[in-house]
Amino acid sequence: MKLIRQVFCGAALLLSGFSGADLAQAQDAPDAPKRRVLVLTDIENEPDDTQSMIRFLTYSNQWDVEGLVATTSIHQQKRVAPEKIKQLIEAYRKVRPNLLLHEKGYPEADYLISITKSAYPDFGLNAVGKGKDSEGSEWIIKVVDKKDDRPVWIPVWGGANCLAQALWKVKMTRSPEDVKKFVSKIRMYTISDQDDTGPWIRKNFPDVFYVGSPGYHAAGAYHYATWSGISGDKFHGRFAGANFEIVDNPWLDEHVRSHGPMGKEYPFTKFLMEGDTPSFLGLINNGLNDPEHPEYGGWGGRYELYTPRTLKYFYEPETRPIYTDAMDEVKGTDGAYHTSNKATLWRWREAFQYDFAARMDWTIKPYKDANHPPKAVVKGGTRINAKVGETVLLSAEGSQDPDGNALNYEWIYYPEPGSYNIKESLGIKDIKAAQTSFVAPKVEKPETIHIVLAVTDGGSPALTRYQRVIVTVYP
Numbered sequence: 001m002k003l004i005r006q007v008f009c010g011a012a013l014l015l016s017g018f019s020g021a022d023l024a025q026a027q028d029a030p031d032a033p034k035r036r037v038l039v040l041t042d043i044e045n046e047p048d049d050t051q052s053m054i055r056f057l058t059y060s061n062q063w064d065v066e067g068l069v070a071t072t073s074i075h076q077q078k079r080v081a082p083e084k085i086k087q088l089i090e091a092y093r094k095v096r097p098n099l100l101l102h103e104k105g106y107p108e109a110d111y112l113i114s115i116t117k118s119a120y121p122d123f124g125l126n127a128v129g130k131g132k133d134s135e136g137s138e139w140i141i142k143v144v145d146k147k148d149d150r151p152v153w154i155p156v157w158g159g160a161n162c163l164a165q166a167l168w169k170v171k172m173t174r175s176p177e178d179v180k181k182f183v184s185k186i187r188m189y190t191i192s193d194q195d196d197t198g199p200w201i202r203k204n205f206p207d208v209f210y211v212g213s214p215g216y217h218a219a220g221a222y223h224y225a226t227w228s229g230i231s232g233d234k235f236h237g238r239f240a241g242a243n244f245e246i247v248d249n250p251w252l253d254e255h256v257r258s259h260g261p262m263g264k265e266y267p268f269t270k271f272l273m274e275g276d277t278p279s280f281l282g283l284i285n286n287g288l289n290d291p292e293h294p295e296y297g298g299w300g301g302r303y304e305l306y307t308p309r310t311l312k313y314f315y316e317p318e319t320r321p322i323y324t325d326a327m328d329e330v331k332g333t334d335g336a337y338h339t340s341n342k343a344t345l346w347r348w349r350e351a352f353q354y355d356f357a358a359r360m361d362w363t364i365k366p367y368k369d370a371n372h373p374p375k376a377v378v379k380g381g382t383r384i385n386a387k388v389g390e391t392v393l394l395s396a397e398g399s400q401d402p403d404g405n406a407l408n409y410e411w412i413y414y415p416e417p418g419s420y421n422i423k424e425s426l427g428i429k430d431i432k433a434a435q436t437s438f439v440a441p442k443v444e445k446p447e448t449i450h451i452v453l454a455v456t457d458g459g460s461p462a463l464t465r466y467q468r469v470i471v472t473v474y475p
C-alpha cells in the first residue's frame with residue numbers, strides 16, 4: 001500500500017477551501033447549534049399540508065421552531081387556517097411526554113401554539129403593500145431581527161406572500177444596508193410557485209437564498225418539480241424505479257395512521273403524499289443533509305445554482321440564479337438506472353420513510369420497543385486530501401447504535417456533487433465493508449469527490465444515518 005494521507009489540520013482546510021464553519025456544519029456534530037425554522041403553510045387547502053405538519057412536529061426537537069404561519073395559495077385564496085395547526089399541536093401535546101422518552105428537546109405545546117400566526121387572507125400580491133401587514137408578516141420580521149446570527153430557514157408550503165410582505169415592509173422602512181442584512185439571514189425553499197410572490201421575491205430581492213422548482217404550481221409545474229419525487233404522482237404513473245409502496249395509503253395506515261393521537265390526525269392522501277415535506281427534509285440532521293449546500297444533495301433532493309429557463313408556466317423570464325432542479329443518475333428498485341431531478345429525492349425514500357415511521361412509534365411506544373438511529377462516524381474526519389495514485393482509507397470505525405443493533409455499512413460514490421463526476425465506479429474495494437479503500441484517480445487539476453457513508457441499523461424499521469466524505473484529489 002502506498003502512502004496514505006488523511007489530512008484534516010487547519011492548513012489543509014485552507015488549502016482545500018473549506019472554512020471551519022463549513023466543516024462543523026458538514027460533520028453535523030451532535031452538539032451543533034439547532035437550525036432556526038419558520039414554516040409558511042396553506043394548510044387546509046388539501047390534506048397534504050396536514051400530513052407534512054405531523055411529520056414536521058415529530059422532528060421539532062431537531063430545530064428551534066420559530067414560527068408556524070397559516071397562509072393562502074392558489075388553492076385557498078381568501079382564507080387562512082391557523083386553527084388547523086393548533087389542532088395538530090393539541091395532538092402533539094398528548095404524545096410529547098412519550099416522544100421525550102426517545103429524544104430530548106421537544107418543545108412545549110404551549111410554546112408552539114404561541115408561535116402559530118396568521119397571514120393576510122388574500123391571494124398573492126393582493127396581500128402585499130401598504131396596509132397589508134399581518135401578525136404573520138410582523139412575526140417573520142421579528143424572528144429574522146432577533147439578535148441571533150443563525151439564518152432562518154423558511155419552508156414555503158403554499159403561497160409566499162406573507163414573506164413577501166415582510167420583505168416589502170423592511171425595504172420601505174430601512175436603509176439599503178439594513179435591508180441587505182435582513183435578506184442575508186433568510187433561507188427559503190418554495191414548493192414551486194403557488195402564487196405570484198415567489199417570482200416577485202426573486203425579481204425584487206435577488207440576493208435571497210432561494211431553493212425550489214419554480215413554475216406555476218396550478219398550471220402543472222409539479223410534473224417537473226423535484227419535490228414531486230417525495231411520493232411520485234399517481235396521475236402520471238408511478239415513478240419508474242421509485243418505491244411507491246412505502247408512500248401509498250396502505251403503508252401509511254400501518255405505520256402512521258394506526259399510531260395514537262398524531263396518527264389519527266394524519267389524513268388519507270388525496271393527490272400526493274406530503275408534497276410540501278421536501279422543503280424541510282433537507283433540514284433534518286442526519287449527517288447527509290448540508291442545507292447551506294443544496295448542490296450536495298440530501299433527503300430533500302439536490303439543487304444547483306443557475307438561472308432557470310423560462311417555461312410557459314413562469315410569470316415572466318427569470319433573471320437571477322436560484323438553487324433549482326439538478327439531475328442524479330440513480331439505480332431504481334427495478335434494477336434500471338434513471339436520470340432525473342426527481343431521482344435526487346426518491347433515491348432516499350426508504351430512509352426518510354422508515355425514519356418517520358420510527359418517530360411515529362416514538363409517539364406511542366416505550367424506548368425498548370422502538371428503534372433509534374445509529375450514529376455514523378468516519379474515523380479521521382470527513383475532509384481528505386490525496387494525490388493521484390494514493391490509496392485513500394475509508395473507515396467507519398466508531399459508528400454505533402443506541403439500541404445495540406448490528407450495523408450495515410455502505411460507501412456510496414456520489415458523482416454528481418463532486419467536480420470529479422465521472423459516472424463509472426470509483427473502484428472502492430468493498431462498498432459494504434466497515435473499512436475499505438480506493439485509489440485516488442488521475443486528475444489534471446484539483447478535483448473533489450463525494451463519498452457518502454450510509455450506516456443502517458438492524459432494528460425495525462431499519463434506520464440510516466450518514467457522513468459525507470469529500471476527498472480532494474491533487475495532480
Ligand SMILES: [Ca+2]
Binds near residue numbers: 043045049158276
Ligand atoms: Ca401546501
Ligand SMILES: [Ca+2]
Binds near residue numbers: 372373402458463
Ligand atoms: Ca437502532
